[in-house]
Amino acid sequence: MDVLTPKIADITAEGLSLSGDLTGEELGLTDGDVAIRGTLAVGLDLRAIERTIYVTGVVEGTAIRQCVRCLKDFADPLAFSLRVAYEREAKSPNAVAKRDDPRKKKSAGPPEGEAEEQNDDLYYFTGDHLELAPMLREQLILAAPMHPLCSEECRGLCARCGKDLNEGPCRCGEEPTGSPFQVLRTIKDKLMDPRER
Numbered sequence: 001m002d003v004l005t006p007k008i009a010d011i012t013a014e015g016l017s018l019s020g021d022l023t024g025e026e027l028g029l030t031d032g033d034v035a036i037r038g039t040l041a042v043g044l045d046l047r048a049i050e051r052t053i054y055v056t057g058v059v060e061g062t063a064i065r066q067c068v069r070c071l072k073d074f075a076d077p078l079a080f081s082l083r084v085a086y087e088r089e090a091k092s093p094n095a096v097a098k099r100d101d102p103r104k105k106k107s108a109g110p111p112e113g114e115a116e117e118q119n120d121d122l123y124y125f126t127g128d129h130l131e132l133a134p135m136l137r138e139q140l141i142l143a144a145p146m147h148p149l150c151s152e153e154c155r156g157l158c159a160r161c162g163k164d165l166n167e168g169p170c171r172c173g174e175e176p177t178g179s180p181f182q183v184l185r186t187i188k189d190k191l192m193d194p195r196e197r
């Protein structure tokens with residue numbers, strides 16, 4: 001797959017644009033990571049500046065997530081931009097020191113305003129091409145919400161009977177014994193009326 005394994009030689013300072021529709025499978029995603037409906041539209045811009053390859057891009061598609069309140073799967077539109085850097089895997093301690101030089105990083109950012117202060121996530125490559133799939137997989141996992149909600153207004157499940165309250169009220173609220181107010185009132189009544197004891 002060309003889109004996911006661009007050749008280093010093709011990536012220049014002028015940049016290389018890649019785009020494609022990719023399945024979760026092609027990105028190595030399992031349903032345990034993020035379930036994708038259909039394909040993801042991936043558009044990437046790769047630019048080599050000195051020894052670093054900067055990758056910016058946008059990923060759009062639909063994830064299937066489980067709502068934390070009602071536990072139903074729902075289609076969650078997904079769209080995020082990414083900005084990462086690739087460097088050749090260091091072979092010697094010298095190369096490691098070079099990689100951490102902050103001066104270089106500062107002067108060599110791609111021309112994109114919005115995320116200037118954000119540190120690029122750093123990935124490594126070996127050989128003559130980049131492996132973009134593991135990076136995209138990781139970015140998709142990072143972009144997933146911690147507490148997905150099918151809707152901000154999701155009413156969730158009744159803690160007692162488990163009914164999905166989005167489908168209407170359950171009968172728990174109608175039962176007098178379960179209501180804390182009813183319990184209080186009973187106690188109060190007893191206190192007010194000592195004859196009942």
Ligand SMILES: [Zn+2]
Pocket residue numbers: 067068069070071072149150151154155156
């Ligand atoms: Zn829900």
Ligand SMILES: [Zn+2]
Pocket residue numbers: 158159160161162163170171172173
């Ligand atoms: Zn209930």
